[in-house]
Amino acid sequence: MRCFMEAIDEAIGRIKDSQSVAVITGAGISQESGVPTFRGEEGLWKTYRAEDLANPAAFQRDPQLVWGWYNWRRGIVAEARPNPAHLGLVEMEENLDSFMIATQNVDGLHRLAGSKEVHEIHGNIWKARCTACETVFDDREVYEDGQMPHCPKCGALARPHILWFGETYDQELLSGVMGFLARSRTVLVIGTSGMVYMPVHLAEYAKSRGATIIDINPEDSAVTDVATISIRKKAGEAVSMIVKGLYH
Ligand code: OAD
Ligand code: ZN
Numbered sequence: 001m002r003c004f005m006e007a008i009d010e011a012i013g014r015i016k017d018s019q020s021v022a023v024i025t026g027a028g029i030s031q032e033s034g035v036p037t038f039r040g041e042e043g044l045w046k047t048y049r050a051e052d053l054a055n056p057a058a059f060q061r062d063p064q065l066v067w068g069w070y071n072w073r074r075g076i077v078a079e080a081r082p083n084p085a086h087l088g089l090v091e092m093e094e095n096l097d098s099f100m101i102a103t104q105n106v107d108g109l110h111r112l113a114g115s116k117e118v119h120e121i122h123g124n125i126w127k128a129r130c131t132a133c134e135t136v137f138d139d140r141e142v143y144e145d146g147q148m149p150h151c152p153k154c155g156a157l158a159r160p161h162i163l164w165f166g167e168t169y170d171q172e173l174l175s176g177v178m179g180f181l182a183r184s185r186t187v188l189v190i191g192t193s194g195m196v197y198m199p200v201h202l203a204e205y206a207k208s209r210g211a212t213i214i215d216i217n218p219e220d221s222a223v224t225d226v227a228t229i230s231i232r233k234k235a236g237e238a239v240s241m242i243v244k245g246l247y248h
Contacts, residue, residue, distance in 0.1 A: 130153065
């Protein structure tokens with residue numbers, strides 16, 4: 001493997017040559033903000049069973065348990081602040097003609113940092129959706145145990161507005177993201193394991209349309225095989241160095 005500085009320099013060169021840059025992010029980009037990732041040493045799926053929590057059958061079986069888990073995570077996310085990786089991407093957007101983030105994260109930290117073109121393909125933890133009429137609404141409460149939000153329109157129980165295992169992606173959202181990827185010269189993939197396959201699929205698609213893929217992750221992942229350049233560092237440090245090289 002080439003040294004880390006070489007990979008950073010190469011990434012800077014590629015971004016300089018691109019007017020259109022896309023970024024795909026996963027839980028790893030928020031790790032330095034104190035939001036736990038799903039996989040890895042301290043990952044949530046080590047302690048919790050996704051089957052019990054993040055799928056429609058689990059919610060039908062025990063909505064209070066599922067909401068309890070999301071309320072616990074709301075409490076963590078409420079305390080979290082954007083880190084240098086989120087902030088570096090804001091600076092990139094300000095300096096490029098064309099820029100987009102597609103994130104799997106539901107924590108809202110990209111928008112909180114100031115990024116504008118953000119597509120949350122797994123939903124948002126601060127939104128809820130009616131189980132009867134499907135109305136989506138903002139819901140910033142961290143509920144007490146046993147309490148759950150209800151639809152402002154029809155009063156039915158609401159669920160987290162989050163894509164669960166076994167559910168399908170919003171096709172309109174996804175085709176917008178793919179359209180952008182097809183036009184992107186460079187795609188940064190930051191902090192995702194690729195165990196949920198969509199980011200790998202999106203990176204493969206962008207690569208097939210001619211994009212350079214830059215993988216930022218302290219570990220190898222399913223993205224590594226697709227990547228043109230791999231930067232084995234935490235997101236905060238890697239993105240800060242890239243932005244410094246580009247604009248400072
Ligand atoms: P994962 O938890 O699967 O992977 C996190 C990745 O981030 C790992 O590859 C880590 O090596 C890397 N990582 C850890 N710390 C990092 C840091 N400081 N900087 C950069 N990378 C770091 O997270 P995702 O791939 O996002 O779905 O998981 C995909 C989906 O699985 C999630 O959106 C979630 C989960 O089930 C839903 O909740 C719908
Ligand atoms: Zn309703």
